[in-house]
Amino acid sequence: MSDLRILYVDDEPDIREVALLSLGLDPAIECRAVDSGAKMLEILGQEQWLPDLILLDVMMPGMDGPTTLARFRETSAAAMRTPVVFMTARAQGFERDRLLKLGAVAVIPKPFDPMRLAGQLRAIFEAAAMA
C-alpha cells in the first residue's frame, strides 16, 4: 500500500524510465509519469488520481515546467497546496533561486542520484507537510 503518490512530468522517455525505476526502489511510493505539462493538467483535471507531490521537469517543448506550474496553480484551491519539485539540468545557484521563487518547494539537479531520488523526494514531502 502506497503512502506517497508522485506525479512525474518529463519529456525525455529514457530519463522517465530511469526515474521510475529509481522511485520504484521505495515500494511505498506510487508514481505516475507523463511526457508533457498538458497531460499533467489533464490527469489532475480528472480528479480521479491526485498526487501528494509533483515532480516537474523545467525544459520541455511546448509548455515548460514553470508555465505548467502557473497553470496548475490556477485550477483549484487544492492545487495551491500540492507541493511541486522541479527537476532541471540547469540547477546552478541563480537558476535554482528563480525556480524556488516561482513557488516550488525544492529543486533537484539533473543528473540525479538514482539510488537516493526516492529518499530525497520523501524528505522534501515530509518537510513541506510540516510547514
Next chain:
Amino acid sequence: MSRSEADQQAWLNGLSESSPKLRFIVPVLAALSTFTVLAASGLVWRLNTVVAGFAPNPIVQTAALTGVLLAGLALLLVATAWLLWTRSRERDALLDERKVYIRQQLAAFDNAHDPIVLLDRTGRIELVNVAAERLFGHSRNDLRMQDFSRLFEIDICEDDLLARLRITKVELDAGATRELWGYNDCGARFPVEATIRAMASSGSGQVIIFVRDKSERRAAQEALRKSERQLRLLINGISDNSLFLIDPNGLVTSWNDGAARLLGYDANEVIGQSFERFHLDEEIAEGLPRRCLAIAKEEGRFEAQGWRVRKDGNRFWADTTLETILDDDENLIGFAKIVRDISEKKRVEQLKDEFVATVNHELRTPLTSIAGSLGLLAGGAGGELPAGAARLIAIAHANCQRLIRLINDMLDVEKIESGKMRFEMAHQSLADIVNRSVEAMSDYADQPDIRIEVTADQGSDVRGDADRLVQVVTNLVSNAVKFSPRGGCVYVSVTSIDRLVRLCVRDEGPGIPDEFRSRIFTKFAQADSSDTRQKGGTGLGLVIAKEIVERHGGALWFESEVGNGAQFYVDLPRASGIVTQTGTGAEHTVLLCEDDADIAAVLTQILEREGLAVETAHTIAQARAALAEPDRYRALLLDLVLPDGDGISLIRSLRGAKETHELPIIVVSAEAERGRESDGAAALNVVDWMDKPVEIERLRRAVHAALGRVATQRPVVLHVEDDHDILQVTASALSGCGEIVPADSLAAARAFLARRTPDLVILDIGLGDGSGLDLLPELGAPAKTLIPVVIFSVQDSPEVLLPQIKAVMVKSKTSLNQLAQTVQQLLDRAKPITERKIAI
C-alpha cells in the same frame, strides 16, 4: 646730464635749426621799404628845387639831404633792432613752450610700454623710445636720421613716405594699423603691428609709429591653431567612436564624424541643441540625462550603459562615458561625451550565453539517463550482477560521475572567466558550512577507510555565499581524501585568528611535489597525469576554489613537505556576530535582524541618530536567542529573507509567546509587499512593512510610532543654490542630516526665511538674482541668532568672512559625503545639550 636728456637736447637743437625763418623776412622787408621811401622822397625834393629854379646853398642842400638820409637810416636801424628783439623774444618763448611739450612727450615716449618710432616727413628716423631700442636692438643715436627702412621691411623704390607706408593721407591723419616685418640688429625678421599716425601738433609732417611685437603672440596663435587643427583631426579621426562636446548646460558644442555616423545627425543639426535628444523619451521625462550630467559634474566622470536613439528613431545599446572639461582654474567649461555602440558585443555575449546554456542542457540530458542507469545497476537495483559485470559497471559509473563533475567545473570556469559568477552574500558560520560539507561527503564516501576529523571554533562567522563555500570545502576535503593513504585521516579545522577565520585541511598523503607548486592553481594542471586520472579529478577544482575564496575577500594557500602531507588554508575576513553598540548613553535598545552587513550598518546609523542603541542579529536563530532576554529590546526591526528562514515565521512565533506578544515589530525587506499581503498579516500587528531601499523619513516615523512617541523635530537645512541638479543630488546626499529645503534663488530663500528659521543654511555665492552673501545679514538678525552657514560654491573663499560662516567648501573639491559630514557636525554642535538626548 643723463643720456636721455642729452639726446633730448640734441634733438631740440636740431629742431631749432630747422625752425621756419619766414617771419624774420617780413620786418627786414618793411625796414628796407621804409628806407627806400625816405631816400626816394629826398631825391624828389632835390629835383623839384632844381626845376623850380630855387637854388639855395648847395652845401646846405647836400647837408639836408645827408641828414634826411641818415635819419632814415637810423630809423631803419632802430626799427630793425626792435623787430629783431621782438622776434627773438617770441621765438624763445615758443621754443621754451615746445621744449616743455617735447620733454613731456619724450618722457611719455620712454615710459611707453610699446616701442615708438618718430619719422620726419621724408621717412628719416628722428627719435625712437627705450622700448623701440630694446625691440630693434639699436641705440637711438645709431638710428638718428637713418631711413626707417633700417628698422622695417619697406619698399625703398618709392620716394613718397605715404606710398612707402601704403597709407593714404586721410588714414595717416586718423591713424591706421599695418602688419609689417621688423628687423633687429642681427638682421632677424620679426612680425610687428604698426599703428601709423601723423604728428598733428608739429605741423612738420612728422609721422609717429607705434610698434607691437607680434612674434610671441603670433607664435602662440600659430601653436594654438596647429593644436586645434590636430585635435579636430584627431576627434574627426575617431570615426568608430562618437565623440562630442557639451557645454555645462547640456548643449552640444562639437560633433565628430563618428557621432554623425553613429547617431545619424550632421553637425549643423545638433550643435547648439540639447544632448538629451539621444536618450529615450521616458528617460528624458524622468530627468535621467540631467542627472547623468549632475553626477559627472560632481564626480568628474560618469560611465553607463543604456539605450540611445538615432535620428531615425532606432535604438541601440550604448556604452557611454561623460567626462568633465575644466579650465586652468578648475572651472567647469563643459563635458566630453563618448558613445560606443555595443549592441553587437551584447548580442554576441547573449549568443554565447545561450550556447553555453544549451550545451549544458544537451549534455546533461543523455548523462542523466546514463548516470541513472549505471547508478541503479551499480546500486544493485537491477539484481545481483556477475563479478566481472559489476566491475565494468563500477568503472562506467565512476567515469560517468567524473564527466558530470567536469561539465560542472567547466561551467564554473566559464562563469569565472566571463565575470558572471554570482554570489549571494549572507552571514554564515564557517563551522556550519564545514559540517554540512563533510556530512554530504560521507554519504558518497568512496574510501570509507579514511577518517575525516573536524574541529571548529564557534564564532567563526563570515560573509559569503553558502553554496560556493560548501563547494570550496568539498573540493579541498575531497582532494585530501583522494591523496590520503589507506587508513589515513584528514584533519579539518576552523579557527578564528584576529580578524580572520581560517580553515585548514590537512592530509597524510605524499605531499605536493616541488615542481608542481607553481602550477597548482592553473587550469588542468596535473602533478602526474596518470595520478590525477586515478584520482578522478578534473584539474579545475582548485582554480575554481581559489577564485571563489578571493571573491570573498580571502586567500587560498598551502604548505607541503614532500612525503609529509599537505595543508591547504582558506583565510576569510571575519564577520562579527551580534554587534552591541555600547557607550552611546541611549536609554532604549532595539534589535535589528538583518543578514546584509551593509544594510545593517546603514539602518544602525539611522537608528542611532534617533538616540537609540542598536544590536544586530544576522540570523533568525541569533534574533531568537537575543529576544529570549526579557524586556531587553523596545522594538525589533526585521528583514524577511534571512539565511535560516523566513522572517514571517519568526514574527508568528514571537506573537505566540507571552513576552514578545506586544513587542513592536517593523519589517524592512525587499519582500515587504509579500509579507503585507500574506495570510493573516493583519493579525501579526506589524508597525510598518517597509520596502528596501528604505525611506529614512518613513523609518523614523515607524520607529517613533513603535516607541509610542511623537517624532522629534528634525533639523531644517535651507540650501540656496540655482542649479537644480545640484539641489537634487545634495538633497539626497544630505537627507540623513535633516529636512533639506531647496531654494533656487535669493527670492525663494527670503520667502522661506520669512516663514521659518532654518537650523543651518548652505549657500551658493553666484545666484541668478544676486550673491548668496547678500543673505548673510538677514541670517544674522536678532530673532535668528547666528544661523550657521556653510558656503558651498565654486569660489574658493568669499571676500567677506563673518562669524556665522562655519565652513567654506568648494564644489569641485568637496565630495557630497564631506558636505554631509560637515553639515551633520554643525547641526550636532548647534543642538542644545538637553535636546540632543532624544527622550523616547
